[in-house]
Amino acid sequence: MGVGMPEYLLMFRKPQTDSTKGYADEPVIKSKERYSRARWQADAHGFTRSSGNRLLTKADFDGLSHAEVFRKFKAWSETQIYSYENHVEIAGWCDEMNMLPTGFMLLQPQSWSEEVWSDITRMMTLNSQQYSKGQEMHLCPLQFDIVDRCIKQFTNVGETVFDPFGGIMTVPYRAMKFKRKGIAFELNKSYFADGAGWCAAMEAEITIPDLFDMEALDRDNGAQDYTANKKEAVELETATDDAIDENQVELAL
Ligand SMILES: C[S@@+](CC[C@H](N)C(=O)[O-])C[C@H]1O[C@@H](n2cnc3c(N)ncnc32)[C@H](O)[C@@H]1O
Numbered sequence: 712m713g714v715g716m717p718e719y720l721l722m723f724r725k726p727q728t729d730s731t732k733g734y735a736d737e738p739v740i741k742s743k744e745r746y747s748r749a750r751w752q753a754d755a756h757g758f759t760r761s762s763g764n765r766l767l768t769k770a771d772f773d774g775l776s777h778a779e780v781f782r783k784f785k786a787w788s789e790t791q792i793y794s795y796e797n798h799v800e801i802a803g804w805c806d807e808m809n810m811l812p813t814g815f816m817l818l819q820p821q822s823w824s825e826e827v828w829s830d831i832t833r834m835m836t837l838n839s840q841q842y843s844k845g846q847e848m849h850l851c852p853l854q855f856d857i858v859d860r861c862i863k864q865f866t867n868v869g870e871t872v873f874d875p876f877g878g879i880m881t882v883p884y885r886a887m888k889f890k891r892k893g894i895a896f897e898l899n900k901s902y903f904a905d906g907a908g909w910c911a912a913m914e915a916e917i918t919i920p921d922l923f924d925m926e927a928l929d930r931d932n933g934a935q936d937y938t939a940n941k942k943e944a945v946e947l948e949t950a951t952d953d954a955i956d957e958n959q960v961e962l963a964l
Contacts, residue, residue, distance in 0.1 A: 767797060769804040780810060781817055788821040789829065831856040837879045837909060846905050849879045858885045866891055880906025887913045 725735045741751070767787055772780055784801065802818050805811040821829045836852040858881055866872055866886075874882035874895040879902050883893020887910060897903040 767801055772804060784818045785821055837881050852878055853881045855885060858882055862886055862889055877906060878902050880910055884909045884913050
C-alpha cells in the first residue's frame with residue numbers, strides 16, 4: 712500500500728513598504744508578453760479546476776433526503792468534471808431548502824486518484840463520544856474506517872497494535888474491538904485519561920456475553936454435565952465389574 716503525506720504550499724506575501732498598512736503596497740509586476748491577463752485571472756483565483764460537462768441543477772436535489780443528497784453529490788463528484796462554482800451553488804440551494812447542515816460537510820468533493828480512499832466516513836471518530844459526554848474533542852482523531860481497515864489488513868487476532876501518538880486512543884480502542892491487543896503513548900494527560908476510559912468501555916463491551924455466548928455456555932454446561940454423568944457411569948460400571956469379579960472369585964472358590 713502506498714502511503715501519501717499531504718504536501719503543503721506555504722504562500723508568503725510581499726511585505727509592505729509602510730508597516731502601518733496591512734497590505735502590500737508595491738504590486739508584483741509581470742509583463743503582458745510573458746504573462747497574459749487571461750492567465751493571471753485564472754491563477755489569481757483560489758481554486759483552479761476545469762469545467763465542461765453538464766452541471767447539476769437545483770432540480771436534481773429537489774425532494775431528496777440528506778442521505779440521498781450526500782450520495783448523489785458524491786457519485787457525481789467521482790465521475791464528472793468538477794466545478795468549484797457549481798459546488799458552492801449547490802450548497803447554496805441546499806441552504807435555501809434548509810438542508811445544509813451546520814455540523815458537517817454534506818457535499819464532499821471526491822478525489823479521482825486511485826490512491827485515495829473515498830469510502831471513509833469522516834464523522835465516525837471517537838470525537839462523537841467525546842462530544843456526547845461533554846469531554847474535550849481531539850483536534851484530529853483518526854476515523855474508525857481507516858483504523859479498522861489497517862488493523863484487519865495488517866494484523867491477526869491476538870496480535871498487538873501500537874500507536875506511538877495515541878491521542879484519545881482510537882487505535883487501541885478499535886484494536887480491542889477486533890480481538891487484538893492495543894498499546895499507545897500519549898503526552899497529553901487529559902487525552903490519555905479519556906482514551907483509557909474508552910478502552911475500559913470497550914473491554915467491558917467485548918466481555919459482556921451476548922445471546923450466542925449464552926448458547927455456547929449452555930452447550931459447555933451440557934458438556935460438563937455429560938462429563939460428570941459419564942464419570943459416574945464409568946465408576947458404576949467399574950464397581951459392577953468388581954462386584955462380578957468378586958462373585959466370580961467366590962464362585963471359583
Ligand atoms: C494526530 S494526534 C493522534 C490522534 C489519535 N490517532 C486519535 O485518534 O485520537 C497526535 C497525538 O500525539 C501526541 N503526541 C505528540 N508528540 C508526542 C510524543 N512525543 N509522545 C507521545 N505523544 C505525543 C499529541 O498529544 C496528539 O494527541
